[in-house]
Amino acid sequence: MIQLSINGQSHDLDVPAEMPLLWAIRDVVGLTGTKFGCGQALCGACTVHLDGEPTRSCQTQVGDAAGKKITTIEGVSGDVAKAVQTAWQKLDVVQCGYCQSGQIMSAIGLLSGNKAPTDADIESAMDGNVCRCATYVRIRAAIHEAAKSLA
Amino acid sequence: MYSTLRLTAAAKPELPATLIPSSRRAFLKASGAIAGTLVIGFYLPFRSAAAADLKDPPAPNAFVKIAPDSTVTVIIKHLDMGQGVTTGLTTIVAEELDADWAQMRSEFAPADAKLYNNLFFGPVQGTGGSTAVANSWMQLRNAGAAAREMLVTAAAAAWNLPAGEITVKKGVISHASGKTGNFGDFAAKAATLPVPQQVTLKDPKTFTLIGQPHLPRIDSIDKTTGKAIYALDVRRPNMKTAVLLHPPRFGGVPGKVDDAAARKIPGVLDVVTVPQGVAVIAEHTWAALQGRDALKVTWDDSKAEMRSSAEMVEAYKAMAAKPGAVAVKKGDVDQALSGAAKTVEADFVFPYLAHAPMEPLNCIIEKQADGSVECWAGSQFQTVEQMTVAQVFGIKPEQVTIHTVWAGGSFGRRATPNADYLGEAAAIVKATGGKYPVHLVYSREDDIRGGRYRPMFYHKLRGGLDKDGNLVAWEQRLVGQSFMIGSPFEKVMVKDGVDATAVEGAADMPYAVPAIQVDWHHATSPITTLWWRSVGHTHTAQAVEVMMDDLAHEAGKDPVEFRLALLKDHPRHVGVLKLAAEKAGWSGDKMPTGRGRGVAVHESFNSYVAMIAEVTAKGGEVKVDRVVAAVDCGIAVNPDVIKAQVEGGIGYALGAALRDQITLTKGVVDQANFDTYEPLRLSDMPAIEVHIVESSEAPTGIGEPGVPPLAPAVSNAIFNATGKRLRSLPFDLQSLQGA
Ligand code: FES
Numbered sequence: 001m002i003q004l005s006i007n008g009q010s011h012d013l014d015v016p017a018e019m020p021l022l023w024a025i026r027d028v029v030g031l032t033g034t035k036f037g038c039g040q041a042l043c044g045a046c047t048v049h050l051d052g053e054p055t056r057s058c059q060t061q062v063g064d065a066a067g068k069k070i071t072t073i074e075g076v077s078g079d080v081a082k083a084v085q086t087a088w089q090k091l092d093v094v095q096c097g098y099c100q101s102g103q104i105m106s107a108i109g110l111l112s113g114n115k116a117p118t119d120a121d122i123e124s125a126m127d128g129n130v131c132r133c134a135t136y137v138r139i140r141a142a143i144h145e146a147a148k149s150l151a
Numbered sequence: 152m153y154s155t156l157r158l159t160a161a162a163k164p165e166l167p168a169t170l171i172p173s174s175r176r177a178f179l180k181a182s183g184a185i186a187g188t189l190v191i192g193f194y195l196p197f198r199s200a201a202a203a204d205l206k207d208p209p210a211p212n213a214f215v216k217i218a219p220d221s222t223v224t225v226i227i228k229h230l231d232m233g234q235g236v237t238t239g240l241t242t243i244v245a246e247e248l249d250a251d252w253a254q255m256r257s258e259f260a261p262a263d264a265k266l267y268n269n270l271f272f273g274p275v276q277g278t279g280g281s282t283a284v285a286n287s288w289m290q291l292r293n294a295g296a297a298a299r300e301m302l303v304t305a306a307a308a309a310w311n312l313p314a315g316e317i318t319v320k321k322g323v324i325s326h327a328s329g330k331t332g333n334f335g336d337f338a339a340k341a342a343t344l345p346v347p348q349q350v351t352l353k354d355p356k357t358f359t360l361i362g363q364p365h366l367p368r369i370d371s372i373d374k375t376t377g378k379a380i381y382a383l384d385v386r387r388p389n390m391k392t393a394v395l396l397h398p399p400r401f402g403g404v405p406g407k408v409d410d411a412a413a414r415k416i417p418g419v420l421d422v423v424t425v426p427q428g429v430a431v432i433a434e435h436t437w438a439a440l441q442g443r444d445a446l447k448v449t450w451d452d453s454k455a456e457m458r459s460s461a462e463m464v465e466a467y468k469a470m471a472a473k474p475g476a477v478a479v480k481k482g483d484v485d486q487a488l489s490g491a492a493k494t495v496e497a498d499f500v501f502p503y504l505a506h507a508p509m510e511p512l513n514c515i516i517e518k519q520a521d522g523s524v525e526c527w528a529g530s531q532f533q534t535v536e537q538m539t540v541a542q543v544f545g546i547k548p549e550q551v552t553i554h555t556v557w558a559g560g561s562f563g564r565r566a567t568p569n570a571d572y573l574g575e576a577a578a579i580v581k582a583t584g585g586k587y588p589v590h591l592v593y594s595r596e597d598d599i600r601g602g603r604y605r606p607m608f609y610h611k612l613r614g615g616l617d618k619d620g621n622l623v624a625w626e627q628r629l630v631g632q633s634f635m636i637g638s639p640f641e642k643v644m645v646k647d648g649v650d651a652t653a654v655e656g657a658a659d660m661p662y663a664v665p666a667i668q669v670d671w672h673h674a675t676s677p678i679t680t681l682w683w684r685s686v687g688h689t690h691t692a693q694a695v696e697v698m699m700d701d702l703a704h705e706a707g708k709d710p711v712e713f714r715l716a717l718l719k720d721h722p723r724h725v726g727v728l729k730l731a732a733e734k735a736g737w738s739g740d741k742m743p744t745g746r747g748r749g750v751a752v753h754e755s756f757n758s759y760v761a762m763i764a765e766v767t768a769k770g771g772e773v774k775v776d777r778v779v780a781a782v783d784c785g786i787a788v789n790p791d792v793i794k795a796q797v798e799g800g801i802g803y804a805l806g807a808a809l810r811d812q813i814t815l816t817k818g819v820v821d822q823a824n825f826d827t828y829e830p831l832r833l834s835d836m837p838a839i840e841v842h843i844v845e846s847s848e849a850p851t852g853i854g855e856p857g858v859p860p861l862a863p864a865v866s867n868a869i870f871n872a873t874g875k876r877l878r879s880l881p882f883d884l885q886s887l888q889g890a
């Protein structure tokens with residue numbers, strides 16, 4: 001049994017310790033807001049927060065996540081999360097939306113540590129998050145917008 | 152499902168309902184089947200085949216539902232894969248209904264080719280060819296207007312006032328006497344009234360929602376909170392996950408299977424061989440993936456593609472030595488070329504491309520006790536999927552229910568002429584006796600290596616100018632595979648040996664030229680190919696627009712002026728080209744050293760797009776700094792969605808222009824995941840301006856037309872910056888070193 005704390009709730013999972021956290025969250029716990037895009041830490045669709053740090057859950061083993069505070073898109077809260085989601089909605093960033101859980105988790109991570117990111121900061125924080133619909137213009141604008149609302 | 156539609160649509164543009172003879176005018180039916188709910192449906196018999204059904208109209212197909220709480224739900228017959236069609240179609244109904252945007256909801260329609268057919272496709276339900284708004288335009292305006300009229304009639308009766316004195320605004324029904332009510336107050340009564348056979352539509356000048364610069368997308372909240380459900384998120388009781396090991400070479404089939412190690416993986420339940428490969432079924436995705444890794448399979452490659460892509464390119468070049476099947480011929484192109492003062496020759500190679508939608512392909516198939524089958528998918532081609540699944544189980548298509556859910560992108564990939572991945576899932580369910588619902592999940596590797604690519608193409612062009620720099624000759628020869636030949640669409644799409652989707656954008660290129668010949672060679676391979684966001688235009692726009700730039704340069708003319716002079720009969724091309732030039736501040740193409748500017752204009756799916764790209768080229772690196780786009784897609788239903796589609800089209804096309812390609816070594820695909828097939832990333836994205844031409848023409852598509860002009864505009868900008876022509880895609884940036 002491995003105990004995971006996800007969005008403030010504790011879950012006992014009967015899975016091998018090397019199972020990727022992504023599949024534990026989606027297939028065993030049943031939270032589907034976190035997405036599968038590549039399985040190789042190449043796209044960021046599976047981004048969750050481990051103790052507040054944006055982390056690719058497809059390349060994180062369940063055993064390594066035990067004892068940490070795991071937050072998924074379903075469980076984000078606080079001023080930064082609210083500012084990011086509001087900016088995303090205001091600018092209508094989403095197209096297919098499939099990458100956006102991961103984009104938002106990365107953006108919250110960025111703005112939590114950096115209240116006024118420059119374009120270069122945004123590029124380095126967000127380049128690991130692929131959007132095949134190429135909503136990048138609006139992602140950049142929404143991060144600036146969220147930063148403005150937090151200032 | 153792209154150009155198919157465009158051509159069928161062009162063949163019989165029967166759209167404006169006002170032009171339809173009254174005998175074929177809309178059948179409207181209402182039913183109050185849901186207590187207290189007004190349900191409005193239509194049956195629009197657009198095609199003659201459907202006329203036979205007139206005597207026996209099907210059950211009303213609901214497009215609009217108004218509930219007692221005044222929420223208005225629009226039934227969406229199309230797939231929303233990000234293109235925003237749900238928002239678009241809901242806007243059309245809300246406009247004619249005079250609803251408040253906040254009361255609008257949407258829901259995907261069940262699969263039913265008769266009720267929810269794409270009016271451009273014939274009796275087929277499907278999404279593609281940028282047709283969703285265009286084919287729904289009159290249908291949904293009529294639905295909204297009919298519902299409005301019924302609500303007004305019901306209110307008039309309740310208030311004992313003349314209907315003509317009642318107004319509707321932002322979801323409120325009112326009368327000068329001070330009486331007011333909501334839609335919900337009258338929905339039940341309205342549902343008992345006959346549906347008006349003819350309705351008065353609004354004058355577009357009075358539109359309040361259509362054309363509003365930014366109406367919030369209907370899916371924004373669910374897609375920013377993790378609540379939107381995609382097929383990958385659907386969970387069914389007792390559902391198991393399957394992954395499929397496909398043959399490593401196209402045309403290969405499974406031989407000997409050793410599944411002993413796979414079956415030992417904890418969580419693996421079964422391994423079955425189906426015609427398409429070997430499937431591992433497990434309790435969860437992780438176990439299934441591990442099980443697949445443990446399979447040992449030998450493949451029968453006797454019918455497989457064994458060539459490398461470099462060999463194929465050589466074969467294509469050899470084919471291009473002789474004329475192919477003629478798509479268009481006017482004047483004597485050989486004579487015009489030999490009489491020309493200057494000739495320009497150029498050739499272009501285009502690689503196979505994977506669509507790589509963000510959500511890997513997946514679907515759920517569940518067999519019911521009564522023999523019927525239910526499917527959950529980001530379903531783009533419902534009718535074909537019903538047929539494919541029915542065939543596997545030996546049941547009737549009507550016994551296959553399809554639940555359409557949000558799709559995480561498609562770019563054409565989810566619509567195939569044989570419903571490929573649903574067919575695979577059905578085969579797995581059949582092989583496992585239907586004892587559990589199966590969720591077939593593709594990994595990214597399956598997606599990248601799985602075929603259904605934009606076909607590889609080779610173009611060879613010759614153009615001629617007279618002594619004054621006027622265009623006098625155009626010869627274009629194309630070599631590439633056809634995904635229409637051998638498909639159910641062959642009859643419609645292939646004429647005189649020419650696949651219309653292979654030559655679209657070239658055979659109908661708009662520039663005035665006295666002598667032209669465009670022909671095509673059909674190359675064959677077991678490698679499967681498919682429409683890819685903007686189909687033939689993905690390569691023809693690059694060839695035509697880069698060639699035009701070459702010719703303008705040779706003629707010593709400004710590339711914008713050179714084009715405008717040849718577009719006299721094409722006012723909508725001219726409109727977007729002038730608008731883009733004006734907004735970009737085009738005044739010749741002189742730029743500071745290391746920077747360059749290029750232009751391209753292209754029509755696809757009856758929409759017109761011009762782009763001006765600005766680049767910085769340093770050493771072997773190119774950064775696209777800015778793209779200014781001008782778009783004419785008729786009446787702009789949702790300008791912000793249009794802008795988003797053009798932005799996305801630019802990004803999608805730029806990834807392909809800069810680095811995407813599928814190559815093969817001895818028949819095996821070299822790429823596998825996003826490291827070797829690397830999509831455009833945020834830092835690659837240029838600043839983008841999208842300007843929309845004001846228009847009173849009926850709306851046309853926008854999902855695809857933003858793609859074609861991007862690569863040539865960038866290519867022409869690189870030439871402007873460096874003096875080097877990068878014709879083939881992806882750009883050979885290495886060749887710029889030292890330029
Ligand atoms: S799925 Fe984890 S980074 Fe792509």
Ligand code: FES
Pocket residue numbers: 094095096097098099100130131132133134135233509559560
């Ligand atoms: S919105 Fe579709 S992949 Fe990002």
